[in-house]
């Protein structure tokens with residue numbers, strides 16, 4: 001890994017390296033941020049999380065800034081980002097390269113919708129400015145392009161007023177999959193941030209029962225409007241992973257659902273609890289020690305989503321443990337040639353790694369393609385070139401662009417090699 005102090009050094013490294021890949025904070029679940037036998041180029045974190053304003057509704061920031069630092073700095077100025085994914089350690093560069101989304105995709109879209117422009121370092125070492133009308137192909141190819149067009153150095157992002165660090169949240173338990181999806185749709189029309197937790201361990205008529213959590217920020221007063229505590233959570237207790245079995249998972253889900261059923265409610269929450277539930281624990285991945293886990297995230301188009309989700313859940317449950325966490329969110333149509341967001345429902349499943357998990361992921365990928373959906377590249381490690389072509393209709397435009405700007409494929413990743421990008 002090569003740390004570059006600034007864009008001049010990054011440009012020099014890009015010229016000198018035969019094989020490189022831009023790297024953010026390494027939060028991607030799959031192999032999009034990994035390059036065997038090459039250099040990972042990393043822009044050093046700014047010492048101070050500076051933002052400079054081009055206008056009152058946008059800021060220019062270094063791509064190395066983390067979401068945690070950016071949101072804290074913006075909050076102190078009474079501002080925030082319209083789109084906030086659930087991972088505070090990710091960098092601005094990584095979030096644009098994944099075209100990341102939050103729980104409000106239906107209302108606000110993804111990072112593509114809030115990125116006005118960026119500076120891109122090409123494989124040649126040249127730096128170009130890109131926006132929707134200038135170097136438009138580079139703009140569309142880079143957003144969601146998992147780092148393969150070059151390194152984003154800085155970006156101009158839209159900002160909105162920050163209401164304050166609280167939200168009014170409605171929590172509703174649902175008795176089966178159909179009701180979970182109906183409630184998800186209903187709440188996504190009414191509230192800003194909405195997601196459904198789905199319980200795949202329940203069987204028979206209650207298969208796919210869930211809890212829909214929907215919240216909208218509420219306006220705070222005085223000091224509260226400028227303070228957002230985004231500190232790291234408590235350490236996850238070691239050794240808990242050994243207790244993760246199909247039976248304990250079923251008990252956990254029963255308890256969780258039963259607890260909510262007893263008290264569907266609407267009450268104020270801390271906004272970070274709504275947006276970043278995993279950040280409550282500083283190292284929750286310990287739960288999956290020693291082999292780790294995969295996260296499979298797919299997008300199913302509206303016409304096929306209820307049946308497709310049922311099929312995917314049933315398939316995932318055929319694994320040794322079954323998915324440990326399942327979340328569904330609504331999406332609207334998107335853009336960006338390799339961008340993931342599109343109209344439909346996105347289903348995310350955490351799957352503990354074992355000797356069969358990769359085969360399971362491949363079967364899930366086939367099912368997603370058969371249902372006209374797609375798999376999120378920032379979380380993928382098992383797609384094939386054939387499936388990718390079925391899922392991403394603008395793939396040939398992306399490959400043409402790559403051929404023109406980087407014919408020798410100086411920029412590569414394990415993902416780009418596997419998918420022949």
Ligand SMILES: Cc1cc2nc3c(=O)[nH]c(=O)nc-3n(C[C@H](O)[C@H](O)[C@H](O)COP(=O)(O)OP(=O)(O)OC[C@H]3O[C@@H](n4cnc5c(N)ncnc54)[C@H](O)[C@@H]3O)c2cc1C
Nearest residue numbers: 024025026027028086090091093094097100101146147152
């Ligand atoms: C707990 C958790 C929650 C998550 N929640 C969400 C969510 O709610 N919504 C969502 O959409 N995603 C989510 N993700 C996925 C995450 O947003 C993406 O994986 C994101 O790309 C991570 O950013 P990073 O800085 O860690 O990038 P890395 O993982 O380092 O890199 C990701 C990709 O971006 C490229 N890249 C990184 N920096 C640059 C740059 N400066 N210029 C060009 N390319 C670059 C890399 O080459 C790589 O292909 C989550 C991940 C985790 C771990």
